[in-house]
Amino acid sequence: MIAFIVRRLLQSVVVMLVVGFVAFSLFAYVGDPITIMLGQDFTELDAARIRRDLGLDQPFFVQFAHFVVNAVQGHFGISYRLARPVDQLIAERLPATLELSFVAASLALALGLPMGVYTGLHRDSWLSRVMLTLSLVGVSLPTFLIGILLILFFSVILGWLPSFGRGTTVHLGWWTTGFLTTSGLKALILPSITLGLFQMTLIMRLVRAEMLEVLRTDYVKFARARGLPNRAVHFGHALKNTLVPVITITGLQLGALIAFAIITETVFQWPGMGLLFIQSVSFADVPVMAAYLCLVAFFFVVINLIVDLLYYAVDPRLRIDRAVSGGHTV
Amino acid sequence: MTSPRANRPLLEVDGLRVEFPTRRGTLVAVDGVSFHIDPGEVLGVVGESGAGKSLTGAAIIGLIEPPGRIAGGRVTLDGRRIDDLPYEEMRRIRGRQIGAVFQDPLTSLNPLYTIGRQLVETICTHLDVTPQQARARAITLLQEVGITAAERRIDHYPHQFSGGMRQRVVIALALCANPRLIIADEPTTALDVSIQAQIIALLKKLCREHGAAVMLVTHDMGVIAETADRVAVMYAGRIAEIGPVRDVIKRPKHPYTIGLMGSIPTIGRNVERLTQIDGAMPRLDAIPPGCAFNPRCPKAFDRCRGERPEAMAIEHGQVACWLYANGRMGER
Ligand SMILES: Nc1ncnc2c1ncn2[C@@H]1O[C@H](COP(=O)(O)OP(=O)(O)O)[C@@H](O)[C@H]1O
Numbered sequence: 001m002i003a004f005i006v007r008r009l010l011q012s013v014v015v016m017l018v019v020g021f022v023a024f025s026l027f028a029y030v031g032d033p034i035t036i037m038l039g040q041d042f043t044e045l046d047a048a049r050i051r052r053d054l055g056l057d058q059p060f061f062v063q064f065a066h067f068v069v070n071a072v073q074g075h076f077g078i079s080y081r082l083a084r085p086v087d088q089l090i091a092e093r094l095p096a097t098l099e100l101s102f103v104a105a106s107l108a109l110a111l112g113l114p115m116g117v118y119t120g121l122h123r124d125s126w127l128s129r130v131m132l133t134l135s136l137v138g139v140s141l142p143t144f145l146i147g148i149l150l151i152l153f154f155s156v157i158l159g160w161l162p163s164f165g166r167g168t169t170v171h172l173g174w175w176t177t178g179f180l181t182t183s184g185l186k187a188l189i190l191p192s193i194t195l196g197l198f199q200m201t202l203i204m205r206l207v208r209a210e211m212l213e214v215l216r217t218d219y220v221k222f223a224r225a226r227g228l229p230n231r232a233v234h235f236g237h238a239l240k241n242t243l244v245p246v247i248t249i250t251g252l253q254l255g256a257l258i259a260f261a262i263i264t265e266t267v268f269q270w271p272g273m274g275l276l277f278i279q280s281v282s283f284a285d286v287p288v289m290a291a292y293l294c295l296v297a298f299f300f301v302v303i304n305l306i307v308d309l310l311y312y313a314v315d316p317r318l319r320i321d322r323a324v325s326g327g328h329t330v
Numbered sequence: 331m332t333s334p335r336a337n338r339p340l341l342e343v344d345g346l347r348v349e350f351p352t353r354r355g356t357l358v359a360v361d362g363v364s365f366h367i368d369p370g371e372v373l374g375v376v377g378e379s380g381a382g383k384s385l386t387g388a389a390i391i392g393l394i395e396p397p398g399r400i401a402g403g404r405v406t407l408d409g410r411r412i413d414d415l416p417y418e419e420m421r422r423i424r425g426r427q428i429g430a431v432f433q434d435p436l437t438s439l440n441p442l443y444t445i446g447r448q449l450v451e452t453i454c455t456h457l458d459v460t461p462q463q464a465r466a467r468a469i470t471l472l473q474e475v476g477i478t479a480a481e482r483r484i485d486h487y488p489h490q491f492s493g494g495m496r497q498r499v500v501i502a503l504a505l506c507a508n509p510r511l512i513i514a515d516e517p518t519t520a521l522d523v524s525i526q527a528q529i530i531a532l533l534k535k536l537c538r539e540h541g542a543a544v545m546l547v548t549h550d551m552g553v554i555a556e557t558a559d560r561v562a563v564m565y566a567g568r569i570a571e572i573g574p575v576r577d578v579i580k581r582p583k584h585p586y587t588i589g590l591m592g593s594i595p596t597i598g599r600n601v602e603r604l605t606q607i608d609g610a611m612p613r614l615d616a617i618p619p620g621c622a623f624n625p626r627c628p629k630a631f632d633r634c635r636g637e638r639p640e641a642m643a644i645e646h647g648q649v650a651c652w653l654y655a656n657g658r659m660g661e662r
Pocket residue numbers: 350357359377378379380381382383384385386398614
C-alpha cells in the first residue's frame with residue numbers, strides 16, 4: 001500500500017516536471033519578454049540589465065531549475081498584460097472555476113448515476129427510452145450552443161436567471177464563494193448545467209452499459225439463484241461492480257471539467273481561470289499561460305491519485321497479499 | 331406445509347416447454363420434458379451441449395432469462411406448483427427450497443465481497459437469525475465443505491481461493507438454508523481433472539447429510555455411474571431415455587443412449603467428445619420432423635421420419651423411441 005502510494009507520487013512528480021518543461025518552453029518560443037516589457041524604445045544596456053535581473057543570461061537548465069523552484073512555491077512571475085503577480089491573479093480566479101466545476105460534476109454524478117442505473121435495470125421502459133434519446137442530444141450539441149440556448153430561454157425570454165457573471169460573492173479569507181448568496185447560487189445554475197450536461201450523459205451511458213454488462217455475469221445470476229432480493233442484487237452486487245470504471249471516468253471528467261470550463265466561462269463571462277486563460281492567449285501573456293497549464297496538470301495529477309486510491313478501496317483484488325493466498329489451495 | 335404422502339416425489343416436471351422468440355420464428359429449446367425427483371435422490375442428466383439441460387434447470391428455479399420463457403408444462407415442488415409463482419414468491423423458494431451450483435466457480439462469486447459476507451447475506455435472507463448466528467453457521471458450513479481454518483478464511487475474498495476451493499464455497503452457499511433440492515449444472519466441468527472427483531464426492535456426501543436431492547447435470551458418464559440413482563438422457567430438448575442408472579448404463583434402450591455407452595464408462599469420459607455417433611445434434615431451427623434423432627439413428631425406419639415418439643414406459647424407466655412401441659421391446 002505504502003509502496004504503491006510512493007510509486008504513484010513519483011510518477012506524478014515526473015508528469016508535473018514534463019508539463020512544467022512544456023510551460024517553461026513557452027517563455028522561450030512565444031514572444032520575447034524583454035521587448036514586451038520595455039516596449040519599443042530601449043537601450044541595449046537596459047535590455048542587458050533586465051536580462052540579468054530576470055536571470056535570462058543564465059544557462060537553460062539553470063533557468064528551468066529556477067522556474068521549477070518558483071513554480072513549486074506558486075510563483076509564476078508578473079503578468080505581461082495586467083502587470084500583477086500571476087499567483088494573485090490565479091488565486092482570484094481559482095474559486096470561481098473550482099466552484100463551477102464542483103457544482104457541474106456533482107450535478108453530472110447526482111443525475112447521471114441514478115439515470116444510468118435506471119436505464120440499465122429497466123431497459124425497455126418508455127422512461128429509459130426518453131432518457132437515452134435526450135442523452136444523445138446532450139452528447140451531440142456543442143457546449144457553447146447549449147449555453148446560448150439556455151441563456152436565450154431562461155435569461156432573455158423568461159428572465160429568471162442571470163446570463164453572465166457570478167452574482168454577489170462572499171469573501172472567506174482569500175477564497176470568494178457564490179454559495180452563500182441567492183444571486184450567487186442563481187448565477188451558478190445555467191453555467192453548471194452547460195458545463196455538466198455532457199459529463200452527465202456520459203456518466204449515464206457508462207453506468208448503463210456497465211450495469212447491463214454486470215447483470216449478465218455469473219455472480220449476479222448466482223446471487224439471484226441464492227434468492228437474494230432484487231435490491232441486494234442490483235445495488236449490493238451489480239452497482240458496486242460498475243464502480244471501478246465509473247470512478248475512473250468521473251475522475252477524468254472532473255479534470256476535463258476544470259480544463260474545458262474555458263468555453264463555458266467565455267459564454268457566461270464567468271470570472272474564472274478559463275476566461276483569464278483565453279484573454280492571456282490573445283495577449284501572449286506567457287506567465288499566466290504557463291501557470292494555467294501547470295495548475296490544470298496539477299489538478300489532473302491529484303485527481304488521478306485520488307482515483308487510484310479509490311480503486312484500492314473498492315476492489316480487493318488490487319490489495320494483493322500473497323501471504324494469505326498461498327498454502328490453502330487444493 | 332401439507333402432510334407429505336410417503337411416496338410423493340419432491341419435484342415433478344411435467345411437459346416443460348421453454349421457448350425463445352426470435353425474428354425467424356420461435357425456437358423450442360426444451361420440448362415437453364417430464365421427470366420427477368424423489369426426496370434425497372440424485373438424478374443425473376446427460377446429453378450433448380445444447381440438449382437443453384441447463385435451461386431445464388433454469389426453468390425449475392425460475393431463472394430463464396428473457397426473451398426466453400416457459401411456454402408450457404408445470405413444475406411442482408413438494409405438491410406445490412411453482413412455475414407460475416410471482417417473482418417475489420419464487421425468489422423465496424430459490425436458495426431456501428432449491429439451491430443451485432453453477433459451472434464456473436471462478437465467476438460465481440462476487441469478487442468485491444468476502445465469502446463470509448456472501449454467506450451471511452444468503453443465510454440472513456432465508457433464515458430468521460442474528461448476524462452473529464449467521465456468521466457462526468457460515469463458519470460451520472465452510473468447515474463442512476472442507477475449508478481449513480474457516481474462522482480466518484471466512485474473511486477472505488474469492489480471489490484468495492483456488493478454483494476447487496471456490497467451488498466448495500459455492501456448495502456451501504447453495505446449502506446455506508438447507509434446501510430440499512440442489513440443481514448442480516456441470517459443477518466440475520471448469521475444474522482441474524484431478525479435483526473433479528473430490529468435489530463430486532463432497533457434493534454427494536453433503537447433500538445426503540443435509541437430506542437434499544440433487545439434479546446433477548454433467549457430461550461425465552463416469553460421474554453419473556458413481557453418483558446418480560437415476561439418469562435422464564437428453565437430446566435436442568427432449569428426454570430420450572430415463573431410468574435407474576444401472577439399467578441405462580448396462581442395458582441402454584434408446585439408440586442414442588446406446589451410442590453414448592459405446593464402451594464401459596470410466597471417470598473422465600466426456601459425452602461431448604464421444605465419436606460413437608456420426609453427425610451432430612441438430613440446431614434448434616432445424617430439428618427434423620418425427621424423431622429428432624432419426625438422421626443419425628442406425629435403427630431409423632419409416633415411422634421415425636413421420637411421427638415423433640413420446641416417452642413410453644419400459645421396465646423401470648421410460649424411453650422415447652418407436653422401437654419400443656407396441657411390444658416391439660428390445661428388438662434390435
Ligand atoms: N438466450 C438464448 N437464445 C436463443 N437460444 C438459446 C438461448 N439460451 C439457450 N439457447 C439454446 O437452447 C438450447 C439449450 O441450451 P442449454 O440448456 O444451455 O443446453 P445444455 O445445457 O444442455 O448444453 C441450445 O441449443 C441453445 O442454443
